[in-house]
Amino acid sequence: MTPVVFYILAAICLAGALGVVMTRNVVYAALLLLLALLGVAGLYLVLLAEFLALVQVLIYGGAIIIVALFVIMLTKQEEFQAMRDNPQWPLAALAAIAVFVILFLSMREGSPFASERGSLGFAELGDTLFAQWAVPFEVASLVLLVALIGAIVIAREGGEEE
């Protein structure tokens, strides 16, 4: 059962990802990215990481794609349609394939990991996050705050125009 689910989800992810980098239409690209990200959320469920699957759907599906769609609609649409890819795209494809081959060769070596997935309860994850990782957690919240204030300052109307 699990391999079938895994292959279906992997196919969804890869199809969505290929669509993101292939399609001409920017709105389609954002929606295909949503498809790929939801596939990733399904993979998290296969990996028995329920909390991460929830967070993935909420943050990526609910926030990041919406922000991307807003920016696409606030910037000019016609230009996107006319914009071709970089003329050096064969080089980019070559680089991508080279990275994949290198990653694939490096992962063939015997790994000391178990052959079965283990699950992790919400409680244990919370304990680790708020005890062992409490300081990095606070720093992360500060990073988020600074980024949001920065985004408001940068995107604000008016200000010093050139």
Add this chain to the structure above:
Amino acid sequence: MTVTLLHFQVLAAALFSIGIYGVLARRSAVLILLALELMLNAVNINLIAYAAYMEPVRATGQVIAIFVITVAAAEVGLAMAIILRLFRNRTSVDVDEVDIMKW
């Protein structure tokens, strides 16, 4: 036949490579950002897969994945603000035309 760690590694590597292609080949800043999200997700898949196949199971991989998602959210917010600003100042989001800092 079961799903092993190798399956997830191959999938994550494929997603990462597709993301690299997108970042290098696209010219619209928004599309580059979307491809970047693909790469971040590939890394997250790896982190969580390693955490799940660890013996005994540790929470650290999932915690780091949470941090990656946090930073990704901050990054998208900032980058979209910069793209909006860029569009307002130069009426274009083509990264080839953004060469003010090029000497």
